[in-house]
Amino acid sequence: MVEINLLPWRAMVREENARQRKLFLMTLVGMMLLWVIVHVGLSWMLEAVDTRIGDLQNQLTELTSQTQQSHFNPSILIAEQIHSSQIELIHFFKLFSQAMQERVIWSEVTGQKDHIAITGNIDSFLILARLVSIYNEANKLLPMAILSVKDNADSSAISFRLQLTRAVSPFLSQIKNDDAIS
Numbered sequence: 001m002v003e004i005n006l007l008p009w010r011a012m013v014r015e016e017n018a019r020q021r022k023l024f025l026m027t028l029v030g031m032m033l034l035w036v037i038v039h040v041g042l043s044w045m046l047e048a049v050d051t052r053i054g055d056l057q058n059q060l061t062e063l064t065s066q067t068q069q070s071h072f073n074p075s076i077l078i079a080e081q082i083h084s085s086q087i088e089l090i091h092f093f094k095l096f097s098q099a100m101q102e103r104v105i106w107s108e109v110t111g112q113k114d115h116i117a118i119t120g121n122i123d124s125f126l127i128l129a130r131l132v133s134i135y136n137e138a139n140k141l142l143p144m145a146i147l148s149v150k151d152n153a154d155s156s157a158i159s160f161r162l163q164l165t166r167a168v169s170p171f172l173s174q175i176k177n178d179d180a181i182s
């Protein structure tokens with residue numbers, strides 16, 4: 001009869017079982033570490049969100065108390081809208097008074113829907129060109145345009161017409177006329 005030695009086979013099975021146990025324990029420890037990191041990270045993020053929500057609720061409470069204390073005055077809102085629609089003229093005349101010392105005669109200032117037209121007389125075209133270039137350098141987003149320039153036969157002055165583009169459409173043009181039925 002043949003004898004079979006099973007000792008090396010048992011040793012190999014024991015080694016394989018030990019290796020699998022070691023792999024299982026390392027995987028278990030890795031998963032637990034990952035769970036702890038995710039748990040701590042999420043709790044930190046939730047705490048930050050809760051803090052932000054608390055700050056926003058405090059700001060909302062403060063703003064609510066301020067609005068309840070101050071009464072709403074619609075006339076102030078209308079005045080602010082009218083003022084904002086004329087800001088281009090204010091900026092134009094402020095810049096003009098600082099930059100120009102020459103004699104200019106203003107004859108008409110008219111407001112259309114999207115621009116303001118200014119008409120007047122000036123001593124020379126160079127002075128007018130300098131005024132327009134100074135204004136356009138200071139206000140690059142909404143430049144001024146020269147619509148027309150004519151020699152005045154009666155005097156040495158030059159008639160001109162300028163156009164200022166509005167940043168905000170005028171308040172009065174925004175009002176809807178309910179009586180006008182088409």
